[in-house]
Amino acid sequence: xxxxxxxxxxxxxxxxxxxxxxxxxxxxxxxxxxxxxxxxxxxxxxxxxxxxxxxxxxxxxxxxxxxxxxxxxxxxxxxxxxxxxxxxxxxxxxxxxxxxxxxxxxxxxxxxx
Numbered sequence: 001x002x003x004x005x006x007x008x009x010x011x012x013x014x015x016x017x018x019x020x021x022x023x024x025x026x027x028x029x030x031x032x033x034x035x036x037x038x039x040x041x042x043x044x045x046x047x048x049x050x051x052x053x054x055x056x057x058x059x060x061x062x063x064x065x066x067x068x069x070x071x072x073x074x075x076x077x078x079x080x081x082x083x084x085x086x087x088x089x090x091x092x093x094x095x096x097x098x099x100x101x102x103x104x105x106x107x108x109x110x111x112x113x
Contacts, residue, residue, distance in 0.1 A: 001060055001061055003061035003102050004095065005101050006102060007057070010101055010102070011049050011052060013045060015104055015105075018042075020032065020035055020106070021042040034087075037083075039083035039084075056091065056093075059075050061073040061075050064092075067094075069094065070097045071095050072093065076088065076090045076110050088110045089108065091106070091107045092106045
């Protein structure tokens, strides 16, 4: 099943630049090590955002947690970074209650099922 509303998904620049690619964020800095090893950097954050969007559109979503805020989904797939290295990542999305547009939450290293 594709993520409902995937074509309109929101990926905020701040999530990519100031979290996933930040070497100073308390949690994100550990993810930044992984993503920088693939060649991504905060000054060219759009590359990672575009690769996450491509992963979203090409792979199936799996429902995980229903919270008070909405329905969460994960999408697992491979990305090829600027260093031409391929890695599997897991992305997490939410469709907030009373909304139809999915919102990107996070991404981290994964293994393809």
